[in-house]
Amino acid sequence: MRENGYAPIENYAAIGDGRTVALIADDGCIDWFPVPNLDTAPVFAALLDAESGGYISMRPADEFTTTRRYADGTNVLVTTFTTESGVVNVTDSLNTGVAGRLPWTELARRVEGVEGSVDMEWSVAPGTCLGTASPWSYETVHGTVLRVDGVTLGVRTLNADDVVLESRSISGRFTTEVGSRSLVAVVGTEVEPLYLPVPEDVDSGIDRTIANWQMWSEEFRYEGPWHDEVHRSALALKLLLYSPSGAIAAAATTSLPERWAGAKNWDYRYAWVRDTAYTIKALIRFGLREEVHAAVAWLLRIIRSNEQITQVFYTLNGEIPGGSTYPDVPGWRGVGPVINGNEAATQLQQGIFGDLFDIVSLYVDAGNVLDAPTGRLLAEIADTTCDIWRRKDAGMWELPTIQHYTSSKMGCWHALDRAVHLSEQGMIPGIADRWVTERDHIAQWIDDNCWSESRGAYVWYPGTDELDASVLLHAGSRCVDDERMSRTVDALRDELGSGDHLYRYSGMQMVEGTFVACSFWVVGALAKLGRGDEATALMDRLVTSGNDVGLFAEMIDPDRSAENEPSTFLGNFPQGLSHLALINAALTLASGHDHTTSDTGK
Template sequence: MPAPIEDYALLSDCRTAALVSAAGSIDWLCLPRYDSPSVFGALLGDDAHGSWSLRPTDPSATSERRYDGDTFILVTRWTTESGVAEVHDFLAYDDHRHDLVRRVIGVRGDVEFESALRLRFDYARALPWVRQIGSPVQPALLAIAGPDALVARGPLHTADGQAHIARWPVGADEAVDSTLTWAPSYREVPDPVDVEGAWERTREWWTDWAGSLSHVGPHHTLVIRSLLVLRALTHRDTGGIVAAATTSLPEQVGGARNWDYRYVWLRDAALTIQAYAAHGLLAAAAQWREWLLRAIAGDPGDIQIMYGVAGERDLPERELSSLPGYDGAAPVRVGNGAVSQWQADVIGEVMVALDAARRAGLAESQFSWALQLQLLAQAAATVDEPDQGIWEIRGEPRMFTHSRVMMWAAFDRGVRAADELGLEGDVELWRGLRDRLRDEIDARGVGADGFFVQHPDTTEVDAALLQLPLVGFCAADDPRMLRTVERIERTLMPDGFVRRYRTASGVDGLAGDENPFVACSFWLVQQYAGSGRHADAAGLMATTCAAANDLGLLSEEYDPVSRHQLGNTPQALSHLALVGAADALAV
């Protein structure tokens, strides 16, 4: 059985990510990209589905962990009856290689370690052929299955059933390195990695990137870590920003709401760009804009709400029988059926993000305004179509109020760009559609009791309505917003955290329930701050930040009763919402 979700630490080389449990087991790793098939899949099953455990043989050993400064080099200090030692884990930052490094360093006394390596390729559907290729001085294992090869170097691992085991002692000031290197199986076996050089290069890169961040205000440490997480989920070659590092971690224990988040949602990526722009990271914003230009090139009518890491369009959803699911939560899914949905809010989020980046100092490129003209053309062509909305419902499409507001925001940003910067386009069309949408929302998006509703055919509210002031549709202290907040507090906050909507309403067309969505609580912090409820904002911020694990990582959802994280992790939307909430408190 895998560890609790909050027990996992993230490693990243900005191409892929690994999850390491507090017990020293790497239970999730996909190579060579975030969305590649797993080579360690125990997170969605058990050790038989792939893992790499590295810990002292002393069963009474205890551990504590931290990141090495503003990096994703994980330092786990183990204390045993015989001594103290540390394990330094990282994915090496390198332009040409894919190396996972686990360095054991003795601190005091002597500590015996055991490494248990279980390699399972292709989501545990392929047991690789493994053979020794090293020498007695430099032991190495070569594992091959289909297109993938992994080379394990370090202490001698010998076969034990379907695992490979090694044991060795480490004394004070001694260092023992273990590495795992991925390469295509049809290439030559890669040379050993220079561990010392890789450590220095990786530490320097993360430290330099963090040093470029600008932030002054409360919750500084969590804000910096959140921005680092967003960078860790941004592919450094393509610029694509994945929504999370994992697939199929359940929104409810034992439930079926299990989705693959290892892709680029235009919405989540656009919101990440707003966070980047607000904190001086214009180069990252520019890289994503170039990714966007490539991804949606062609007919604006073909725009999707999500893409692969490099802009791939074909992401069919399918179920895997090879992985039983996290703590039995099935099915395990790869791909995502939402790729074929129409979510009308997406164009608005992208236009708002590009407007924010422009105002932060990102100049228009040769093609960037042409890209926005295409987005506005698609918004105009679909302005009267119902959609599946921000929460990707699998029920009947609706005229969701949040989606209508985000379409309003798209046309509003187009009008602003023309009026304030002289950029050319069909301004009168945009102005007319913007004004028509406002009239419609004012008339149909507000219920008889004076609060914004999820859609015109219901009296339910939706946490996405908390974004209305954030895009300038209304003020945070607008009476309709204040009444909406009252309704959210009454119906969506039974335990102090904000749920997305009432699943019992049946709007999403799915069975089962879910837990509070972390980002929604941070949105309410922003709303509280904007409407003058500063004590409530600070209190909810503290409560929601406490849902982060000891390393400052947040998943998609949180169960306040069991105090466990749920859903895919780490979740970009949770972290960027934390940044926005902290910024609101700093005003």
């Protein structure tokens, strides 16, 4: 049910074409759809501004119920609407081309009569690009188009020709019968001419897109437990892979709140080094060669081209992010602020050194070879890590308070350990003896400063008894003691747990929802520490907490999630880190992981 025009976050499904993502509520309304790129100002953004944000609706005129599923092996959504008079299927696709993504954006909505007859109504109503532009309709010799700032949109119909043209929108009605097929499509470009395909070509493009997705899924190699959930999560990650550059977006949205009181709203339409590392790890395990090479090459290319080697994240085109702006729109359910941009770009986060070396090490261990300039760059970064680990940083959670965060030191240890490994393989030059020495110094520092016997856990940072779930990422690492890490898992679940889920760090229980990725990190940690039965039982429960089509946001609100009801989501959606954590937990369990090693090959 919508509240003041806003659907719950968990009511959305996502479709994409390698450039952008559209979010479709279970009532058939597309409330988020940037055109043509994921990080451009969204022409359709009722998700954040119900009154003026813009939407594309398709629904029965009478009362209805819905069920949804993705076409097998795809990111093409099929919604079944049932009314008193009949049943229809609506197939939603962001179409792809014969040789990859189309050079324009093509959203297709096919409506097929299944039973009886159903009166359908639809509307294409662009919004204000978060309060920065005014849409208008424009007559041409080839029909009416819609324009918003530099975006031009065309609407194509098939057997849905009862159309009403208004100054800022196009709408219509039609009636389905058994076996009927109708189509409403939206095509768009930005600051370039608009191609208007014939409706029949758009309709056939849906079938081609289904085939393209299924061809990709045939390359997906995983036959372990929780196969369907892992496959859906891999498809969700594929939605976030920005094909023009190879970058991987953290999520498809901005400004969906992490707490009901607001003020924790961020823009996740950027490529984090951390998330890229975790994604590549999963893609390598699935045997998806093209995406792996594109992501690795993208990351190394932009690091070489920028003087700042400690950059936390980049734009999807590989640029250093600029500042933030705050559009004057209400935000989802009035929980603001809405933000374009993310101020964490300027922070020092030492964990990214471990993430970067993890990426490269996995890439090399998969049978690939580094070029000479990349080898020299990595040697320089390893030398930088030898010095910078002694500094305080903002930690994984991008906090304003800098500290000697335990998980940051663990990340630096991992960076140097992987640098030594690459040096031994002849992939990077440099004095490996220094890296070995500093790596061992870091391990000793962690042992001396980050363990609290009274707390029975590795603490958030030296001198505190507070806890941080990100240390779970280093379970099984040789920089920590397995018995101590096992006790840490128990302490984290005792203090930060809410049912099967986990908050990020101490003090968040009254501030935000549980962090989905942290819950799956517990699974991975238990598996690496020889507690496989516990890990399996927890995994069985956690995979059921996604929405009806298997997608996850950033957080789950345990206080508003009733038993046997869908989880209440918070935060940006779909969230790559949540799906990555599910995947890596399943892969760790499926591998029958030896608790003396970690999943990074050490």
